[in-house]
Amino acid sequence: MSREIGIGTLPDDAPLVPVQTACAQAVRVASVRHPCREHVAISLAADSFPASAPGQFLQLLCHATEDSAAQVHAWPAGAFPRISDPDFAGTQAYLRRPFSIADREDRGDETHLTVISRAVGVGTTWLDRLRAGDTVDITGPLGRGFDIPPAHVPVVLVGGGVGIPPLLYLTRVLHDRGHADATLIVGARTRDLLPVDLREEPPRDAAPAPCVRLPGEAPFASIVTSDDGSVGLRGLTTDALAAWAAQRGDAARGAVVMACGPDPMLRALARQTRALGMACQLCIERNMGCGLGTCLSCVVRVRAPLRPLGWRWALTCSDGPVFDRDALPDYD
Ligand SMILES: Cc1cc2nc3c(=O)[nH]c(=O)nc-3n(C[C@H](O)[C@H](O)[C@H](O)COP(=O)(O)OP(=O)(O)OC[C@H]3O[C@@H](n4cnc5c(N)ncnc54)[C@H](O)[C@@H]3O)c2cc1C
Ligand code: FES
Structure with missing residues (x-):
């Protein structure tokens, strides 16, 4: 209750x-x-x-x-x-x-x-x-961060472009909390927009490899994608997740995906993880005026079955930015 x-x-x-x-x-x-x-x-x-x-x-x-x-401002x-x-x-x-x-x-x-x-x-x-x-x-x-699952649960972190930074911090915390089965999938339009340090050239075939240097030397494998094929797999982060799930077979269903990136990527991931039977947390971005819950510039719809319309407004800055996929009707 x-x-x-x-x-x-x-x-x-x-x-x-x-x-x-x-x-x-x-x-x-x-x-x-x-x-x-x-x-x-x-x-x-x-x-x-x-x-x-x-x-x-x-x-x-x-x-x-x-x-x-002092600056003088004028508007209509x-x-x-x-x-x-x-x-x-x-x-x-x-x-x-x-x-x-x-x-x-x-x-x-x-x-x-x-x-x-x-x-x-x-x-x-x-x-x-x-x-x-x-x-x-x-x-x-x-704001509210990611819910960290118990250490035995496999985790896939999926980041796109400027959505990658919070997942780097997440790898450190997962490592500190004893997680052994975590995979980082990071994607960008092109190599120059990929904000990670590479230890070695990422494989082009979506094979997980220790190619990204992670905070605290977290020993997790990564899959790198780029839209133009300039680094890693030519394709999208969802292609990499599909490859990861195919390789895990039925075991993929017990995994949790934690993601941050552009809205189209998060919407595609919400549909994909639902189809694959995986749990999913999404870190979303809205333009923020105050970041403190007072200006209402960052609203997002969340499910509220008891409300007449079945949803209500929440604030990305203080109720989020991390939400469970199933709480967000606009990401179905
Ligand atoms: C919770 C949260 C976490 C973020 N984390 C990062 C991060 O780790 N690294 C990073 O580079 N950026 C991050 N951003 C986006 C970052 O806040 C914006 O890029 C920044 O506010 C732009 O400020 P500016 O003054 O340079 O741009 P402005 O001059 O204000 O605007 C320039 C352009 O950027 C666009 N823009 C402004 N804010 C946003 C936004 N929030 N989302 C998308 N487009 C925006 C404007 O619409 C405009 O087109 C995050 C945003 C949020 C809400
Ligand atoms: S940014 Fe002001 S209420 Fe969320």
């Missing part, structure tokens, strides 16, 4: 106000590297950072706080300002931007958090220019 409180669904024995700990702090950029031509991996050194889970994200203030000189009366437009934001990202935690390493009182960013606009272009020693203002960890 569960009861609904606001937009969330909690078990009966849950406290009325579930506590989630997040912090806001200015952190030092410890290092910057480029896992591929189009992405930058930024390691951030934070003090006493709260517990976090793969799938949770940080909100990054994508400009230097000392740059915050009665209309909404377009907050990403240069004429509103100038050369600065006005709102914080969400980024998945791509890795976490605790070293004494210091926590090293990694984010991997692809420059697509004003905020991510600012991140792209960061250097070791710079400072970034972060809030987090935010």
Whole structure:
């Protein structure tokens, strides 16, 4: 039995106000590297950072706080300002931007958090220019991460493009929790958009191989795909999952798929995993204004059988971004 409180669904024995700990702090950029031509991996050194889970994200203030000189904004009366437009934001990202935690390493009182960013606009272009020693203002960890299955359950992690970072952190946590049977499937349009470090050239035939360097040296095999065949299997991540399932036969039915990537990929995976009889968790992306559950910019429909329409709105930033596949009617 569960009861609904606001937009969330909690078990009966849950406290009325579930506590989630997040912090806001200015952190030092410890290092910057480029896992591929189009992405930058930024390691951030934070003090006493709260517990976090793969799938949770940080909100990054994508400009230097000392740059915050007064700016004048104007937009048509009665209309909404377009907050990403240069004429509103100038050369600065006005709102914080969400980024998945791509890795976490605790070293004494210091926590090293990694984010991997692809420059697509004003905020991510600012991140792209960061250097070791710079400072970034972060809030987090935010949202609900992946539910980690028991260690004996086979797991397949499927990531597409900028959806790959949270799965890298997930490999570290699965390894720490004693998982031995995990396979990472990562895909991108082309090699330059694949934000992982390769240990060796990935096979072209979807054979799982230790070709991706994983956080904490997690010893899991990976399958790499690219749309144009420039790296790994020419094809989609769903082709790689089909190959993995064919190789496992009936045993594939007991596995859990945990996925993050573009919506078309997540929809295809939802259908494919249902057909294969596999459980599936999806980490979805919506444009986020606050990341904290207050602005309602990130709504998604979730199933609610007791409601007249059979669904209700949930917030991707605080009820998600990870949802069970079967909770999301728009991903059927
Ligand atoms: C929970 C979550 C986790 C994310 N994790 C990562 C990550 O690990 N790495 C990464 O590179 N990106 C990630 N993103 C996407 C990232 O937040 C956006 O790329 C970023 O906000 C763009 O900011 P900008 O100022 O550079 O772009 P803007 O100047 O604001 O916009 C430039 C273009 O990017 C598009 N855009 C803006 N936000 C998003 C979004 N959320 N999804 C898709 N398109 C968007 C705009 O529509 C516009 O076309 C994540 C998004 C969410 C919601
Ligand atoms: S981003 Fe503001 S409510 Fe989700």
